[in-house]
Amino acid sequence: MARAWLHWFAVPAGLGLIACGAAPEEARFPNRPIEIVSWATPGGPSDLLARALAEAAPDYFEGQRVSVMTRQGGAGAVGMQYLRGRAGDPHVLGVFTASGTVNMATGRIPFAPTDFTPILRIQVDPFLVAVREDSPFQTLGDLFAVARERPGEVSMSGFGAASAHFLGFQRLRAAAGDPDVRWIAYEGSGDAVVAALGGHTDAVHTNYNIVREHLRAGTMRVLAVALPLTALRDTPVYVGEGYDLAPVHWRGVVGPPGLAPEVRADLRERLLATIRAAGFQEYMARAAMEYAVMDDSDAFGDWIAEEVETSRALLGRLGLLVNE
Amino acid sequence: MSDGRRRSISLVEAGLLAVVGAGVLLDARGYPAPLIEGVPGPAFFPGLVAALLIACAGVLALRGTRAPQGAPESVRGVLRLLGATLWIAGFLLVLPLIGHLAALPPLVLGLMWLSGERSQWILMAVSLAFGGFVHLLFVVALGVPLP
């Protein structure tokens, strides 16, 4: 099958270790079904991550049923509310992403990183800038040069306003000296790609998995990507182009607040075993995701807090903070 | 209903629509300015809709009553309406607390009673069967967690 190339970057088969409960107290965990709360769009990357985890997890949670609990609404607030309300209960987990930190940063939702117990980060999905194959732009430099020459004439489509995608691009733009590139917000990443494909916008700011097939077919080109990807080996990286930053989308797992350190360590081991399972690896390859595991829960917590701070500072500079 | 009374109800109706329009206009004053000069921002469309709504309310108030004529509102009818609304609201309030198995049968039973069903046997059987049906279908067969 033509997707064999995908397996180039699949992580070598996992260790398959099954973590046993760390403390004798926790030997009884898990004693009922596990819920993974998902507040993302059904079928989207974050929702799929939740479902792939639920599919692979039972083997590492003593055979307990693991189900995805859909709680959409309020820009994620409904799901977060549910998770926060289950303080101290390790049977409820949530898929937490960059969008969550941006919504916290804007002040749209009344949540803080401290409302949850960070467990581990699983994926990092670098942003990239892509154009239609016949675009005059060959490099990011070309695009920004034209934007500086003719302010407002270069348009960039992408998912959402004051979203993780938007902020990722604003960070890149700031590093390029704030050339006037017009951000055109779309309802979804797919719609933003169609806009660029149809020539309605000059370029699109998105992630690899959305444009993968268009790159293979040659209908689109990537100007530069934030972090090197195995599948985009010959593509320039932001740093190499002179922009010293790497804005990424990322996804991880958090628990409700108030999990004891040993409970958290237990959950982390079980989840690590889950994401190393063959079934999960297959999903990662098929969804065109590369592992970027951050299995130090404290470091993950710091990462979340730092993301909120960076986003808040940038939003403040752009005048986009919601008045609280 | 007298003509005068119908006219005043019509005015209340127009007034209500105008208040909604004014509320939208008021809220729109707090929206951020357009990001790009010369391009409508987030306040443009709400302003347009609110202005049209207020204009329509004005026409409605001026042209007088043309409401559908029907039988007059009966006191019992209004009581049933209020009862059903409160009953549904009560259901939504207690649903997360007591769960669907306990909350659904009383909801159905109450609404059937208000609709005029008086057979105790039917009231009990239908409401209990419905609760069980929803549970089996959603929770057991489809695996949807209900509160």
Next chain:
Amino acid sequence: MTAFAEGLATALQPANLTALLGGSLLGVFAGAVPGLSSTVGLALVLPVTFALEPTPALLMMISIYMAAEYGGSITAIAIGVPGSSPALATTFDGYAMTRRGEAGRAFGISLFASMSGGILGTLLLVVALGPLSRAAIAFGPPEYFGLGVFGLAIVANLVGKDPLKGIISALIGLVAFLVGLDVLTGAPRLTFGSTTLMDGLGLVPMLIGFFAIAEALDALTGRRPRVDGTMGMRAALPRFKELFRLWRPILRGSAIGGVIGAIPGAGATIASIVAWNEERRLSRTPERFGTGEPAGIAAPEAANNACVGAAMIPLLALGIPGSASAAVLLGGLTVQGVAPGPLLMTEQASLVYALYAGFIVAVVFMLAVGRLGIPLWVRVVSLRPQILMPLVVAISLIGAFVLRGNLADAWFALFFGLVGFLMLRRGYPLAPAVLGLILGPMVETNYRRALALSSGSHTVFLESPISLVLIGLAVISFAAPALRGRLRLGNPDADR
């Protein structure tokens, strides 16, 4: 052709037939329960498909999608509540026919039209994948704006006896759409600081509130007699002759569904309303629309099922989901290791042909499930209203919750129920408000997006021939009823 035959053979293997049957049953159910839709049905089986092989997984998903678009019409015809939003236009004539005691006839027309639309939509997918996907890409902000305005002009045909109240109703729908975060700037509008309102009030709560709760409340006050199905509901199906006489509305509806369904973000709801409206416009007796006209059921039902095949066009050719249901389908495909896009046709042709064949077989299953179900639907209609209405309200509230796992949606439904009740009482038609809520985002967002891209110059709307034609048609369809109204009194009873 051999590839298609191979695909058909694959689709007819026992495991795949089981998947198709299961999918069709679940699809009809998800379509018929207010609140649930093809999207919810697909999301529910997503975990199930993880465990299946790619082909049965795909077949199960497409049969759900196909059957759900038909399922919506069951509730629309039986009780006047659209089971899912694409069935909205079916309530106009379908429920009117039921009120005449001809539920069986309405169910038969809807099923036949759904089947025809499903097949025609699939044929369109097979023959026009390339050209239509290129057309979908060409649809930019000015064209979407034109389509939105064109759709809003349909309000002119839904206003009923009192045009002013119809327009006010549409404006109420537009105000309701404003609630939530602005797509282009992320600014919260009319949320009053509440996170609950941030994602908007939503179409499904409005449909449930207006058509289930408001109607139930209205019936409770006992001023208007409701349909009492116990008074001799005829289960008689329409004759084949009658069905085949409807070939024109079915063809037109399928064509409209096929084109609008292929445009990402437009969708089956808009397509079916446009199909109903065009049928009415072309009819020599437009005043009969809304009173139980067979063509008024056939056209929208053909359109929403044609949309299923058409929605596959951007998905398969570009890898871009054009609707919420297609997005879930894409998720399922991704997990199965199928990556739709420009290369799919060359690299995985056999799978694509199995998919095409699967669509046809899914239509057959939908037909079987639908046909066997008709006596059951008629029995449901024949329940006494004091039993039926409470059950409809209760399952609608549950459906509103299941949609997003958010109890706020059930509260919104109750809110819309009260608003809808007041509107009914004061003689406001409800359909224009729904149209406002559906098309408001398309009109506003694309108007502003087009101007952002043209730096504020309005000539973009005139430079695009598609946008120009659509806006022109909108002006005509808004002006035509007004002109007709001068000659004779407007259409009676189109006020649902």
